Amino acid sequence: MLRQYELVERVKEYDPDADEAMLNRAYVYTVQKHGTQIRASGDPYFSHPVEVAGLMTDLKLDQETIATALLHDTVEDTLATIQDIEDNFGPEVARLVDGVTKLSKIEQMPENERAAENLRKFLLAMSEDIRVLLVKLGDRLHNMRTLHFIKKLDKRQRIARETMDIYAPLAERVGMYEYMREMQLLAFEQLEPEAYHTIAKRLTQLRQQDGGQVDAIALAMKQALAEAGLQVEVSGREKHPYSIWRKMAERHVSFEQVTDIMAFRVLTDDETDCYRALGVLHRTWQFLPGKFKDYISTPKTNGYRSLHTSLMYENSMRVEVQIRTREMHRLNEFGFAAHWAYKQGNRPDGQVGWLRDLIEIVDASHDAEELLEHTRMAIYQDRIFAFTPKGGLFQLPKGATPVDFAFAVHTDLGAQTVGAKINGRHMPLRTPLANGDVVEIVKGTSAEPQLSWLGYVVTGKARAAIRRAVRLKERAEVAEIGQMLFDEIAGRVPARVGKKALKKALERLKMEEEDDLYYAIGAAEIEDRDVMEALVPGCTEELPETPEWGKRHISIRGLTPGVAYTFAECCHPIPGDRIVGTRRSGEKVEVHTIECHELASGIDSDWLDLSWGKRASGAVGRLRVTLYDRPGTLAEAAGIFAQNHANVRALDQVQNDPPFTGYDIDLEVQDLAHLNRIVSALRASDAVAQAERV
Incomplete structure (x- = not known):
């Protein structure tokens, strides 16, 4: 481990004007704060930040970076706070330490989500100052050098996999090949020890x-x-x-x-x-x-x-x-x-092009899996070069297509892509680009990203943008259904619903936009009663408790009074179906239709002979509806549901093969006859290619 005077001398060799007192304070501070803490190797914990600082001196980085390396674990692993760091070492060091500090462990989150959230915050921090990344890479490299001291194999392999997937490619992307090679070698030893x-x-x-x-x-x-x-x-x-x-x-x-x-x-x-x-x-x-x-x-x-x-x-x-x-x-x-020029003012811009792409991916990713997938795509190293017609140069992963190229040029251009010329010839959008290709993107003013593009794009930026656009489109379609249903709900309240009433309703429901309400209705995230009460407070107090207001009245013969039951998701039984119950020890009775395929495949449980009571009404049935892929068809289907007083409980897109789009739709209906009327109405519509019960 480097001694205090040795570390200071290293910095002074390449930066004679460095603040020696500040470096000494940072060294002593980390030793005092980490105190008697011990690493898995048996070494004092403070040996780790000291060694990371030594790695930073090898890179001849400025004094603030050296101090950050010394202090980077104090906020997480000791009682020190960011305010303490700022009071003792100034705002710049505090900002860098805050960016590098390992994030608090979120024990309740799945491992993938925890890794994704760490990566998300890390990317945002390093976008503001690239020194955050440099210290973090030094931190990870030293941890990899001592990884073999950790006794648990699964923990060693988890850290090694994260290093191989994220930190080694990041080191390559900032040109730190020595770091990349050593990280890969140490991770490989843990992940594939025999090889x-x-x-x-x-x-x-x-x-x-x-x-x-x-x-x-x-x-x-x-x-x-x-x-x-x-x-x-x-x-x-x-x-x-x-x-x-x-x-x-x-x-x-x-x-x-x-x-x-x-x-x-x-x-x-x-x-x-x-x-x-x-x-x-x-x-x-x-x-x-x-x-x-x-x-x-x-x-x-x-x-x-x-x-x-x-x-x-x-x-x-x-x-x-x-x-x-x-x-x-x-x-x-x-x-x-x-x-990195530690004395001059011409320090490089941390917001290099590929880093800006990563930040866009952070903004566009929907969940942890997407973020990790897209980021890994964005930072892997096998690249090809392609040009715009005006000579602009773009580097892309091998296998990239004109769609990837369009999104690399600009997100808006990618969204408007309808065709492409490669070296002057019209070529399919799925064509892989080769080194030196000149790519001209043909765009359309009313074009939008297509779900089918996900079958051949390879860049994280393109995939994130396409998925985000598809989600927004699906949200708009669900909101369109919700708006149709809202008009029907608003017709039940004893007053005319104007803009003022709607604005007040949004405040009561803690929603910001009308579209938020329409989407919640279309996605069945809110009950009709709640919407009515928000529009006209008190208007639902005298309403009868009938299925029309979102309540179910279900009685089933053959069950012992008080016995808990649930409706099977595989067949969605509704009043009017012939039904049977299955019961396992310690579990609720599960109600199936007599034709359910799950029953035919064999269920290891007791069977109960069941039937619907006289007052049984109100249950959720599932339809698979295939619409023609053109504007307005989903709204027409929503109109049929509203006209037949059926409440949409859930809607999932299951097919997107032009000229058709398929949906699984869960409808709250009175009984089998009610559901059959809706199916007949759908089949009679020019908007619907096929409708059937699932």
């Missing part, structure tokens, strides 16, 4: 057998380049086990069949020498077509610049070579952190 140890053992055997082959190849390259008048540094290494394992998985090959285990790096003085070195290597050894990538003329989104090529060395050995300047190498290994 890790097998590959590591094979690499050791190869190293013992090759007789210094890596050094020999590096020397041969250096000599060939020197003969051409180029003074360069050449280094070689074996790829790490995770990189090899991934190639084995992608190519479906064995370890022996992976031919490019060795990688070499050539460092030159300037950019021109990079291209000269490339020419020399291609003339000296056979170049593998399709394996050349020029990230100098077209850098990656994280600023990475280098030439990549693959050569066939002697004895048909395949090797990968990266060629870059020494300055490029410095920036490539530590990416965004290497750009």
